[in-house]
Amino acid sequence: MTKREDSNGLILVNKPRGLTSHDVVNYVRKKLNTKRVGHAGTLDPQAEGLLIILVGRYTKFFSRFVDFDKEYQGIMKLGEATTTGDAQGEVVKRESVENLKESAVKEVFPSFVGEIEQVPPMVSAIRIGGKRLYKLARRGIVVERPPRKVKIYDLKILKIELPFVEFYVRCSKGTYVRKLAEDIGEKLGCGAHITSIIRTAVGPFTLREAVNLEDISATHLREYTFE
Structure with a gap:
């Protein structure tokens, strides 16, 4: 043909x-x-x-x-951090969210709006030393990743049904939504990972x-x- x-x-x-x-x-x-x-x-x-x-x-x-800026809807699960930042990885941290209040979650979200720094996840397509990070991660190799500045223009909670939080984010190129969820969980002290990501606009x-x-x-x- x-x-x-x-x-x-x-x-x-x-x-x-x-x-x-x-x-x-x-x-x-x-x-x-x-x-x-x-x-x-x-x-x-x-x-x-x-x-x-x-x-x-x-x-x-x-x-x-x-x-172009990107828009996503996602669902994160609080209380569990994984090796990959999503549900495919192994759980490396588990904390009870029984006493976590919705008000605490709502207070944390605004702190991530604006210019923030993200350390790229190991499971990503970024090259370090000429090698894709995800290829190194598959071999169990973890390397230092310099933080990168990204911009979060809008971040809204759509629904809270603990341990799950559904949210919307509009962000600059290079933003890792998985990492955003991880960092929110880290700030709450319980860990988190993404269970769903849908890109809704570019x-x-x-x-x-x-x-x-x-x-x-x-x-x-x-x-x-x-x-």
């Missing part, structure tokens, strides 16, 4: 849980029969939601799409506009002009 190299544009994809962002890229390459496909902003395998897929000449604008694009993976076709390619 002849490769098509005339496809250009972006596709807003609703990434399902369980697939890597690269899995989605490979799927689109096969579906559209073209090589020049990339994504703008990694979603963890256990995360779901909006993933921007760039096709053809739009891959040249990767950095501009990545620079810049001007929303999850409502996204197409399910199995429905993707060339008709979903769209144009975008930067202001």
Whole structure:
């Protein structure tokens, strides 16, 4: 089959849980029969939601799409910290939240709004010394990671049903929602990990506009002009 190299544009994809962002890229390459496909902003395998897929000449604008702010809805579980910051890891800390008051949770959240520092999790795609952190983590290797400044523009509690807290966050590029949940749990003194992450928006694009993976076709390619 002849490769098509005339496809250009972006596709807003609703990434399902369980697939890597690269899995989605490979799927689109096969579906559209073209090589020049990339994504703008990694979603963890256990995360779901909006993933921007760039096709053809739009891959040249990767950095501009990545620079967009992101929005997420998540659920964290207080009282348990894990090796990966999500439910896939081993529990390394367990504290009772029986006496934790909802008011204490509500008081902590505003302290994370603004410019904050995050130490990237070991299970991430960042390179240290030329090696991906998640590859080192798979081998049981832990290395020092310098903190990075990120911005939390908005952080709201949507529901509290202890030990679970559902929340919304709007943040800058490079923010790890898993790490945000861990840091909130640490500040509360009980630990925490993420049980669900859904990316609901990237810049001007929303999850409502996204197409399910199995429905993707060339008709979903769209144009975008930067202001």
